[in-house]
Amino acid sequence: MADPDSTASSDDERGTAPEEAISAETAPGEGATEDADLDTEELRKQVEEKYDFDDFGPADMAEMTAEEWDVAFDEETWITGDDLLDRVAQDLRSRVANRDVFARIERHRDPPRVLAYSDEGYAIVYPDGSLEGEGTVMRDVKPTVALCSMDSYDVPENVPDRPLPEPEAVPEGGGELGNRMLQAVAGVQLLAGLALLGSGVLAATGIIGNAGTSIALLIVAGLAFVGVSLVLFFTVANARLSDTFRAEEYRDRLRAIGLEDGERPDFVPELDPQNTGEQTDREDADEAGG
Known part of the structure; x- marks a missing residue:
C-alpha cells in the first residue's frame, strides 16, 4: 500500500510543476522585450550621431536604412x-x-x-x-x-x-570688384613690362646704361611681365563672359517657371x-x- 504522505507529496509536485514551467517560459520573452527596447535606444543614439538633421538632405535620406528611419x-x-x-x-x-x-x-x-x-x-x-x-x-x-x-x-x-528677382533684373555678375582688382594688377604688370622692354632697347642703342648693363635680362624680364599681364587680362575677360552666360541661363530658367x-x-x-x-x-x- 502506498504511503499517504508520499502520495500527497507527489500531488503537490505535480500541481506546482505547470506554474513553474509557465514562469520559466515567460521570463525569456520579457527579457527579449527589454533587449529590444535597449537596442532601439542605442540605434536612435547612433542615428542622431551619424546624421545632421539640421542639414538633412537627399543624400542622407538615400543612405538611411529602414531601421534607422523608424527610430529617427x-x-x-x-x-x-x-x-x-x-x-x-x-x-x-x-x-x-x-x-x-x-x-x-x-x-x-x-x-x-x-x-x-x-x-x-x-x-x-x-x-x-x-x-x-x-x-x-x-x-x-x-x-x-x-x-x-x-x-x-x-x-x-x-x-x-x-x-x-524678375528675369530682367538679374545682374550680369557679382564678382566685379575682383575683376577690377585683377585688371589693376594686370595694368601694373603691363606698364612694368613695357618699361623694362623700353629700357632694354635704349640700353642696346647706347642711350642709357653702360657696358655692364644686361640687355638680355631687361628684355626677358619685360617679356615676362607683359606675359603675366596678358594672362590676367584674359582671366578677367573670361570671367566676365562666364558671368554673362550664367546670368542669361538663370534668366531663361526664371522664364521657364513662369515668372514673366x-x-x-x-x-x-x-x-x-x-x-x-x-x-x-x-x-x-x-x-x-x-
Whole structure:
C-alpha cells in the first residue's frame, strides 16, 4: 500500500510543476522585450550621431536604412495637416532663398497642399505628408517634408516671400570688384613690362646704361611681365563672359517657371477643379531659386 504522505507529496509536485514551467517560459520573452527596447535606444543614439538633421538632405535620406528611419521619425509625434504644409512651404522658401534648391512654391488652401516646381521637375505635398512628383524638385522636397513633420525640428523664421528677382533684373555678375582688382594688377604688370622692354632697347642703342648693363635680362624680364599681364587680362575677360552666360541661363530658367507669363511648365499636372491655381485659391505663390 502506498504511503499517504508520499502520495500527497507527489500531488503537490505535480500541481506546482505547470506554474513553474509557465514562469520559466515567460521570463525569456520579457527579457527579449527589454533587449529590444535597449537596442532601439542605442540605434536612435547612433542615428542622431551619424546624421545632421539640421542639414538633412537627399543624400542622407538615400543612405538611411529602414531601421534607422523608424527610430529617427516617430509616427506618433508626426505633424500633419495644415501645420505640416505651412512648415513645408516656409522651409522650402528658406532653402530656395539660400540657393539650396531652385523651385517656385505655391501654398494652396482649398484643398490644402503645397506645389513646388521648376524647369526640371515638380512635387505636390499633401496634408498627410505623402508626396507626388518627379525630377530634382521631388528629390529636394522629400527630406524637407520628413524634417518638417518632426516637432523637434525648428523651421527657419523671417524668410523672404519673393527671393527671386524678375528675369530682367538679374545682374550680369557679382564678382566685379575682383575683376577690377585683377585688371589693376594686370595694368601694373603691363606698364612694368613695357618699361623694362623700353629700357632694354635704349640700353642696346647706347642711350642709357653702360657696358655692364644686361640687355638680355631687361628684355626677358619685360617679356615676362607683359606675359603675366596678358594672362590676367584674359582671366578677367573670361570671367566676365562666364558671368554673362550664367546670368542669361538663370534668366531663361526664371522664364521657364513662369515668372514673366505666370504659366507653369507643361509637365506639371493640372490641379483638380476645386483648386485650379488661380490667385484667389492660393495663400501665395513664392518664387525662389538657387
